[in-house]
Amino acid sequence: MVSATVGRSAVLGAVVLALLAVPAQAATGMAHEPATAALPAPDIAGLRAVLRSAVAQGAPGAMARIDDHGTVDTATQGYADRSTRRAISTVDHFRVGSVTKAFSAVVLLQLADEHRLTLDAPVNRYLPGLLPDDRITVRHVLSHRSGLYDYTNDMFAKSVPGFESVRNKVFTYRQLVKLSLAKPRTNAPGAAYSYSNTNFVVAGMLIEKITGHSVRTEYQNRIFKPLNLRDTYYVHPDTKIPGRYARGYLTPDTAGAALVDATEQTVSWAQSAGAVISSTRDLNTFFSALLGGRLTSAARLAEMEHWTRVNSTTGYGLGLRRRDLSCGISVYGHTGAVQGYYTYAFTTKDGGRSLTALANTSNNGTVLDTMAGTLESAFCGKRTKSPRGTAVAERHEDVAPAVVRK
Numbered sequence: 143m144v145s146a147t148v149g150r151s152a153v154l155g156a157v158v159l160a161l162l163a164v165p166a167q168a169a170t171g172m173a174h175e176p177a178t179a180a181l182p183a184p185d186i187a188g189l190r191a192v193l194r195s196a197v198a199q200g201a202p203g204a205m206a207r208i209d210d211h212g213t214v215d216t217a218t219q220g221y222a223d224r225s226t227r228r229a230i231s232t233v234d235h236f237r238v239g240s241v242t243k244a245f246s247a248v249v250l251l252q253l254a255d256e257h258r259l260t261l262d263a264p265v266n267r268y269l270p271g272l273l274p275d276d277r278i279t280v281r282h283v284l285s286h287r288s289g290l291y292d293y294t295n296d297m298f299a300k301s302v303p304g305f306e307s308v309r310n311k312v313f314t315y316r317q318l319v320k321l322s323l324a325k326p327r328t329n330a331p332g333a334a335y336s337y338s339n340t341n342f343v344v345a346g347m348l349i350e351k352i353t354g355h356s357v358r359t360e361y362q363n364r365i366f367k368p369l370n371l372r373d374t375y376y377v378h379p380d381t382k383i384p385g386r387y388a389r390g391y392l393t394p395d396t397a398g399a400a401l402v403d404a405t406e407q408t409v410s411w412a413q414s415a416g417a418v419i420s421s422t423r424d425l426n427t428f429f430s431a432l433l434g435g436r437l438t439s440a441a442r443l444a445e446m447e448h449w450t451r452v453n454s455t456t457g458y459g460l461g462l463r464r465r466d467l468s469c470g471i472s473v474y475g476h477t478g479a480v481q482g483y484y485t486y487a488f489t490t491k492d493g494g495r496s497l498t499a500l501a502n503t504s505n506n507g508t509v510l511d512t513m514a515g516t517l518e519s520a521f522c523g524k525r526t527k528s529p530r531g532t533a534v535a536e537r538h539e540d541v542a543p544a545v546v547r548k
């Protein structure tokens with residue numbers, strides 16, 4: 143308790159110094175970078191309480207793992223499988239949804255490092271005629287500023303029927319882009335942030351075109367193998383999750399209706415925008431390595447961390463989210479929402495402390511809000527004032543409008 147309090151004041155001091163020292167960054171809300179050593183100790187009791195709330199609000203299970211300079215803390219609550227009543231475990235694999243976008247971005251930034259891709263080049267230079275506007279660049283796509291409409295808004299307007307209509311489908315990337323292009327662009331290229339899965343479908347196409355390999359091969363050779371991510375898979379269009387896994391339960395739109403087991407699906411509607419499978423350990427390893435500078439050059443990482451403001455407490459870089467927590471600390475990573483699984487995977491600026499949290503339900507905005515509290519517990523430690531709930535309000539505008547049933 144004492145050390146948590148001391149740690150916190152050190153952090154606040156560092157934030158004040160940073161604000162004074164870097165006014166330009168402060169203006170964009172980027173000046174929250176204390177060394178991990180100055181962070182307060184994680185609040186594990188608080189973390190458990192957050193998971194208990196998520197389960198009370200309808201998640202069959204919830205779990206979290208913190209990796210902090212080699213020290214591991216885990217917490218679990220509820221079930222991996224409702225029918226067998228097997229307890230959820232932090233070694234269980236799960237679908238990470240849009241956390242996949244960070245993997246796709248890393249591959250493209252490595253290609254930029256290798257001078258095989260120019261971030262400010264038009265997408266159409268690599269994929270002639272794909273997009274209706276030559277001004278849309280690779281950077282626009284990776285920062286959700288292309289204006290390409292998110293086809294999943296219509297696909298999942300009705301959550302359960304929408305899911306059932308695609309769960310066994312296999313789409314080509316071009317079919318998904320075609321769905322998007324049937325709608326007007328949401329903004330002129332570069333003009334505004336507008337979250338869209340279409341962007342990371344285009345990212346997958348770029349990876350395959352430039353390398354001549356599948357995204358699966360590139361993820362494996364560039365990320366999974368070098369980081370020894372033994373729980374991480376890209377099995378599209380296979381519908382099964384390899385190894386031991388948590389089942390995923392989609393919440394229907396009708397209040398009170400039974401949860402739908404959504405575990406098996408192709409995730410072909412997302413592919414390079416959302417089809418990776420992983421574990422809490424591997425996602426922590428991945429984001430620690432990324433922010434620790436072990437996956438790209440320092441210059442490319444800096445480009446990933448060039449933030450477009452999303453709202454008062456979130457920014458989007460290139461396939462990377464930044465979230466500013468209530469204690470003045472910023473964390474970096476991604477969120478994920480595929481049918482049956484909500485993921486939060488974030489790390490500190492230097493990659494020294496990482497948290498991955500999962501609830502095995504989706505389409506439940508209350509659970510999504512609650513799970514954001516795992517970040518507060520992991521990085522802000524025990525709070526003396528400002529009770530959770532008031533301090534932690536999830537910002538739904540951070541995600542595509544159709545993602546969350548409120």
Ligand code: REX
Pocket residue numbers: 238239240241294298299300301302304339392412415416476477478479480481482504505506541542544545546547
């Ligand atoms: C698809 C619908 C949501 C989910 C989506 N997921 O776009 C991407 C993702 C891959 O992970 N995005 C998250 C469904 C938000 C991110 O980037 O952080 N919702 C569900 C509905 C709503 O069907 N009608 O909640 O299971």
